[in-house]
Each structure stands twice: as structure tokens, then as C-alpha cells.
Amino acid sequence: MWRCCLRLRDAGRRLLNQPRGALTASVGPGPNPLSAARAYAPPTERKRFYQNVSITQGEGGFEINLDHRKLKTPQAKLFTVPSEALAIAVATEWDSQQDTIKFYTMHLTTLCNTSLDNPTQRNKDQLIQAAVKFLDTDTICYRVEEPATLVELQRNEWDPVIEWAEQRYDVEIGSSTSIMGPSIPARTRDVLASHLASYNMWALQGIEFVVTQLKSMVLTLGLMDRRLTVEQAVLLSRLEEEYQIQKWGHVAWAHDYELQELRARTAAGTLFAHLCSESATVKHKLLQQ
Amino acid sequence: MAALGSPVRTLRGLLRELRHMNAATGRSYRDTAAYRYLVKAFRAHRVTSEKLCRAQHELHFQAATYLCLLRSIREHVALHQEFHGKGERSVEESAGLVGLKLPQQPGGKGWEP
Numbered sequence: 001m002w003r004c005c006l007r008l009r010d011a012g013r014r015l016l017n018q019p020r021g022a023l024t025a026s027v028g029p030g031p032n033p034l035s036a037a038r039a040y041a042p043p044t045e046r047k048r049f050y051q052n053v054s055i056t057q058g059e060g061g062f063e064i065n066l067d068h069r070k071l072k073t074p075q076a077k078l079f080t081v082p083s084e085a086l087a088i089a090v091a092t093e094w095d096s097q098q099d100t101i102k103f104y105t106m107h108l109t110t111l112c113n114t115s116l117d118n119p120t121q122r123n124k125d126q127l128i129q130a131a132v133k134f135l136d137t138d139t140i141c142y143r144v145e146e147p148a149t150l151v152e153l154q155r156n157e158w159d160p161v162i163e164w165a166e167q168r169y170d171v172e173i174g175s176s177t178s179i180m181g182p183s184i185p186a187r188t189r190d191v192l193a194s195h196l197a198s199y200n201m202w203a204l205q206g207i208e209f210v211v212t213q214l215k216s217m218v219l220t221l222g223l224m225d226r227r228l229t230v231e232q233a234v235l236l237s238r239l240e241e242e243y244q245i246q247k248w249g250h251v252a253w254a255h256d257y258e259l260q261e262l263r264a265r266t267a268a269g270t271l272f273a274h275l276c277s278e279s280a281t282v283k284h285k286l287l288q289q
Numbered sequence: 290m291a292a293l294g295s296p297v298r299t300l301r302g303l304l305r306e307l308r309h310m311n312a313a314t315g316r317s318y319r320d321t322a323a324y325r326y327l328v329k330a331f332r333a334h335r336v337t338s339e340k341l342c343r344a345q346h347e348l349h350f351q352a353a354t355y356l357c358l359l360r361s362i363r364e365h366v367a368l369h370q371e372f373h374g375k376g377e378r379s380v381e382e383s384a385g386l387v388g389l390k391l392p393q394q395p396g397g398k399g400w401e402p
Contacts, residue, residue: 267358
């Protein structure tokens with residue numbers, strides 16, 4: 001009997017889909033039901049359609065050329081970046097693609113595209129607010145009450161970073177074991193927001209990207225001030241996971257995969273923010289010579 | 290300030306990653322813009338007599354970050370191709386993973402059209 005129900009349901013769906021099917025049929029061959037997008041299909045890749053990657057200096061900054069065509073952003077703007085080092089890194093990303101272009105490994109290109117196109121249409125204040133909002137739920141401010149070894153690990157690893165940030169910015173952050181998280185004073189928020197406001201839009205895009213990757217504003221500040229290396233910041237961000245791995249075992253296709261992806265994304269965001277906020281220091285050095 | 294180790298070590302690591310990247314294309318990694326830029330930057334910021342040179346530390350931090358980026362991407366792609374590159378497994382493959390087989394019915398299941 002259930003088979004009949006299935007058949008009825010299918011027939012009903014076909015009736016419902018009729019108008020849409022008719023429309024697609026006029027455009028081209030109808031969609032093949034077997035090749036419908038699967039939930040875990042691999043990310044899209046394109047064939048490498050260029051041979052040489054080069055850099056030219058234009059009016060707006062440095063541009064990337066794929067064989068004599070200029071690289072464009074997804075919104076068809078000209079791809080220009082403010083720093084030479086960033087342009088070289090982006091060109092290296094494009095040049096290192098072998099048979100297919102793996103867009104999911106090209107984090108610096110993605111960040112440049114985001115800065116150029118600004119697809120979320122956010123202004124500087126909104127970016128800063130989005131980053132500062134992570135303080136309320138900062139990973140390293142949430143503590144567990146048990147087991148005792150994890151409590152101790154969190155205290156030993158995370159407390160020095162919080163103490164450093166409190167001294168560096170002269171603010172109060174603190175930590176909490178409550179589900180509501182620590183209560184961050186309004187002054188802390190203001191101080192950090194005004195500190196972030198000293199960065200330009202490009203650097204802020206990178207900073208916000210790192211904050212959302214690490215789920216921690218404090219660790220991101222440590223990266224921006226070159227207090228922590230990327231490896232250290234990622235380890236601190238995944239501290240509980242590392243603890244559970246030591247206890248329950250390690251699975252390469254989940255743990256290592258996530259670790260390497262998180263490291264790559266964090267490193268890309270950090271490098272991007274540093275390279276984009278660099279121009280001031282370079283001028284300073286030229287003056288000294 | 291983060292401890293980064295010796296700058297020479299970082300440069301060597303970066304060149305290793307560049308070599309990996311260019312191994313498939315057959316070109317020498319020494320022809321790339323990235324190689325020229327890195328060597329030039331490292332030469333310009335060689336160790337000075339100052340115990341702590343801020344500009345040098347900034348450059349070294351960037352180099353270490355870039356090394357981390359290249360290395361993680363290489364390892365991520367390797368893991369991706371080994372475990373996730375082929376898309377979703379078929380029902381037969383998934384059953385095989387845990388040592389099971391799908392039942393065989395020689396005459397069909399009886400309800401196919």
C-alpha cells in the first residue's frame with residue numbers, strides 16, 4: 001500500500017512541477033533528476049584557462065594579468081590591490097593552481113574580492129561592531145567547571161593572553177564559567193572599537209575574517225599585535241578540541257582537515273590585514289634612509 | 290612578542306613550499322616573482338647589530354604567517370583529495386566501509402516497472 005502512496009506523491013509532485021518544468025524545457029534540456037545537486041558534492045573547480053600570471057602596476061594599485069587578460073572580481077570590477085607583496089601573493093595563488101582552479105584554497109584572492117566588491121554592503125562602523133560583538137561570546141573568556149584537568153589547561157593557556165590584552169589596551173575583560181559569559185564593561189568595547197577604527201577598510205575586512213574564524217576577539221588582537229603566531233592562536237582557539245582529541249583519539253579526515261583549513265584561513269586573514277595596513281610603516285622607513 | 294625562531298629557517302621553509310608549488314609545472318621556482326620578492330626582502334632586512342629591530346620582527350612575522358598559509362593550504366588540499374575530493378560515497382561504498390554488503394536479489398525486487 002505504501003508503494004501506491006509513494007506513486008501518488010510522485011505524481012502529485014510532477015503535477016506541481018509542471019509549469020516550472022515547461023519553462024526550463026524551453027531554455028534547454030530539462031534537469032536530469034539523477035544529477036541533482038547532492039548535499040556533500042565537492043566544491044566547484046574550473047579548468048585552468050591561462051598559462052602565465054603576471055603583475056602590472058596601474059593607477060589604482062597592482063593588477064593581476066592572466067595571459068593578457070586582466071583579473072576581475074565576481075562583480076566584474078577590475079582587481080586591484082594596494083600593496084605589491086599582496087599582489088605577488090595573489091599571483092602566486094593563481095600560478096600555483098595546477099589542472100583545475102581550486103577556489104576554496106585561494107583565501108587571499110577571496111579576501112581581496114570581498115574588499116573590492118564589499119558584497120555585504122557594510123560600512124566601517126558596521127564592520128567594527130561585528131568584530132567587537134564577538135567579545136560577548138569570546139572563546140577564551142568562556143570557561144568550564146569540570147573536568148579539573150581541562151579547567152587547569154584553560155586557566156594556564158588562556159589567562160596569560162587575557163592578561164596581556166588587558167594590560168596592552170588598559171581595559172578589563174575577565175572570564176566566566178556562567179552560560180551568560182563574562183560581563184564586558186562598556187568602556188572595554190569603546191576602547192577596542194576606537195582601536196579598530198585606526199585600521200583602514202581593507203585591513204578591517206581581514207580582521208573581521210580572522211575574528212569569525214577564531215571566534216575570538218582577544219586572540220585576533222594578539223595576532224594583529226604580533227604577540228601570537230598563527231599556529232599558537234589556532235591552538236588556543238581549539239584548546240578544548242585538542243583536549244578531547246588527546247582523550248578520545250584523533251581522526252585525520254575531521255580533526256586534521258579542520259585544523260589545516262582553520263590555520264590557512266587565519267594565516268590568510270592575518271597576512272592580509274598586515275599587508276593592507278602596512279603603507280604607513282614603509283613610508284617611515286624611507287624617511288629614515 | 291611571539292617567538293619565531295631563526296629567519297633563515299623561515300626562509301628555507303618558504304622556499305620549500307615554493308618548490309612544492311612549482312614541482313608540477315616543470316619550471317624552476319627561482320623564476321617566480323614570489324621567489325625574487327622573498328629573497329630581496331630577506332636580504333634587505335638581514336640581521337643588524339641591534340638586539341631587537343622592530344621592522345625586522347614585523348617582516349619576519351609576515352614571512353612566518355605566509356609560510357603557515359602555504360603549508361596549511363598544501364596539507365589541506367592533500368587531505369581534501371584523500372578524503373573529500375570525490376564527493377559523496379555511493380550506498381555500496383558506504384556499506385563497504387563498515388564491512389557490509391548490499392543484498393543481492395537475482396530476479397529484481399519485484400516492484401520495478
